[in-house]
Amino acid sequence: MEKTTENILEIRDVSMIYGQVKALQNIDLTVRKGEWLAIMGPSGSGKTTMMNIIGCMDKPSSGSVILDGREISGMSSRALTEMRRDRIGLIFQQFHLISYLTALENVMVAQYYHSMIDEAEALQALERVGLKDRAKHLPHQLSGGEQQRVCIARALINYPRLILADEPTGNLDEANERIVLDLLRRLHAEGSTIIVVTHSPEVAEYAEKTIVLEHGRIARTTRNAD
């Protein structure tokens, strides 16, 4: 298999049904290594469900999901946790930093659950997002943009195969949105695979490819001219 065509994620015929509600129906999707994909769609279209499945936080009702060459739909929750820890970096709309830990410690928590603690490396990650001087600050002492950058540093620290961002700019003003998106772009340029869930076309524009979900189906796929 050639490097450029290596698929990091393959979704085949995935459906997700909550009781009577069909959140996702027969989704097929492939994401190559190094690709930047945006998932769009109005509220209730299945974006969040999609993100949960890709992020190994939920298993589909039917279909197969192959992440980094491994089928996850039959995995135990323990194995899912392992997949999530080793291969995925999560960025949340609401940042979700641990309130009583400093920026640096929040990054180190991800190291802690993953493998080894390396303070120098964590500090380096903060430097990459431009927050080296804020390392000792607690979350409530940071602005929203800064918190999101800490969140990105935390997502990067374990060299994930896939960065999964859920409305990363949803709580940010324009200036901070730009900073965060530039960061993502730099990561992409460095070779990271990124999936962004958003409903903002501006954010989606940064991606190479956009899929639009409607009523749990992929309504269309567009390739953005770079």
Added chain:
Amino acid sequence: MFGRMLRGALTRQKGKLLMVAFAMALGVSLATAMLNVMMDVGDKVNQELRTYGANLTVVPRGASLVNELYDLEDERAEAGASIPQKYLAEDDLPKMKMIFWAFNIVDFAPFLEMRATSAGRAVTLVGTWFDKHLDLPTGESVDTGMKRLKSWWDIGGEWARDDGRDAMIGKNLADRLGLKVGDVFPADRQNLTVKAIFESGGPEDDQAFVPLHLVQELSNRPGAVERVDVSALTTPENDLARRAAQDPNSLSRREWDTWYCTAYISAIAYQIEEVVADSRAKPVLQVAESEGAILRKTQLLMLLLTVLSLACAALAISNLVTAGVMERSAEIGLLKAIGATGAAVSLLILTEIVLTSLAGGAVGYFVGLGFAQIIGWTVFGSAIATKGLVIPLVAILVLIVTLLGSLPAIRMLLSLRPTEVLHGR
């Protein structure tokens, strides 16, 4: 709108408010149980202390107590005999159950002694009631006598009957005479049956107890009684009672009424003297004083235990209320974000919590009554009297605890900036 929000919170925030209600129920049940037990513990322990036997002796006025305890020299016996004997009338005894404090007279037994010879040896016969059934003119009936009064006696055999020719022989006397249960015990002209050999650990071990009427017949003193032991439930003495014991006439009219209508031992003694002719009722201080001391200590102990555990409960519960309110920081941040004033938010939260607490408190009250009864039946084998006074006390406690618990939490919540709460800080 306030009402609607309140109703919404009360019906839809069930989980969180349930916690507060639960906490309050716990606290109130503890308070109810402790307060009820505390208020009744005096009566209960008083009842228990009756095992020490008589705390009043009634003797004929002007007669000295016949010394039995230290009756060691013959000369003394002659001396005793030289004192002119006076007696109480047996017929007066039921009147003791008709005085103001009749219910507090738990048991009593009359005594009449005589010297008799049994198989050539001198013995002391004591006539008494063992388990006498009395029908009072009031229509009530009473069973009383030695059986209840001397609970510490070790009885080998069974209690003598009041109408039979039975005898109960003290252990030492039985040893000397070589008597066993079922033997015939000759006393003067009578042949009695030994129903029981008893051990009292006191001077009674050298005596023989027989039905009162036998001694009255044998010594030719019909209807006479030398002494009556009375066991009464009393209130511990205070200054008033001590003054009254010295001289009831020194009291003012009001003091006298208070004294007469309180179950002080001196008041009961006074009332007995009123109904039993030519009698003198003397408190047996060994029992009366000590039971006062024990009662006071027990009540104080329970009071302090109650106060301290209530304080702890209050703290613990207000703490829990604090925790419950804190949990709702997000909701309060939202309310503030959409323009609610601090006062409005506080009022809403307070009303919610007070209503919840009251509901929890009501449940807790009945659970607490249950606890009190469990304690009552387990420890004393009888129900704890439920005091109405507990309800207002508990209500005040609930109010204080609720306010105490919500105020720090509310202060903390009001100092929150809405954005911080909503954006997960």
Added chain:
Amino acid sequence: MTKRQMYMKMLLSSLLRRRSRMTVALLAIAIGATVLLGMTTICYDIPRQMGREFRSYGANMVFVAAGGETMLSLSDVDRAAALLPRESLVGVTPYRYKTVRSNMQPYTLVGTRFEQVRKTSPWWKVSGAWPTTGTEILIGSDVAEFARLSPGRTIAISGTNAKGARFSREMTILGVVRTGGVEDDFLFMDLTALEELAGDAGRVELAEVSVAMNAAGLSALSALIQREVPTIAPRLVKRVTQSETSVLSRLQALVYLVTLVVLVLTMICVATTMMTVVMERRKEIGLKKALGAENRSIVAEFLGEGVCLGLGGGLLGVAFGWLFAQTISVNVFGRAISFNIYLVPATLAASIIVTGAACLIPIRSATEVEPALVLRGE
């Protein structure tokens, strides 16, 4: 930095930087531990403390002469008294009886030691004063009434001594004693002075002993005395010992049960508070799971916090619990509490266990929740 150091750092940060919540938790645990230690200490000490109070009922053992003798020697009484445990001995009072006459009336004159009488018979009510010298006398209230005597007056007593010679002495009445018992008929004076009058010393009819001890302990003592001092026959005063056993066991049961109820309710309260505090952190648990934390490490973190809180609250509780018990003991019994040192580790262990268990229950339910639900669903 090792993982262990990181663990400690997270633990400390959580405890120190979330001050208001942790105070709430710590306070709850401290209250629980206070009640636990305070109540159990009182429970443990109640028989001793109350036993002392029951000594107000007076002597629970009487020494009489063994083997049909009427008198026993004082030196034997002293030897027997030395066998009694010093810390629980309340008093030993010897009584010597002598028949005397005053104004042709016979009276029983009792020689005793007044400082001991006040210990073994605390219910004696003396109007006037207790005699201190050999020419002073205390008279029973019936005697006072019968002979119309009162404190300050004198009474002439006469009798025959051991050698058959007559004696008489003018005594000053210092006080009138009232007990409601046989003492009301007697005259009391100092034992040594009575021995002087009677002409023989060192022998008494009986000695009353008051020991703060339960019936079983008294029986053992009685057997010991019988073996060591065979001239003395110790008798238990059944009325006092038996009744004390029954009343004391009731009181003890009462305190035990009250303690149990209070403890159960307080522990539930502590557990509930801890649960509330942990429940609040569902989101944090969700986040940690999303970051790849295994349930095991989340449990380890919360348990770590629980143990720290339990230990801290337990230590506070030990201090306050001791104060609690001491306050009650001093106020009710006027004596310091005897403190059982083993209750300290027991209290600490109990508060750690309760806190830990209270943490685990909500964590279990929180770790079962899928992280996605916690993180997005508000």
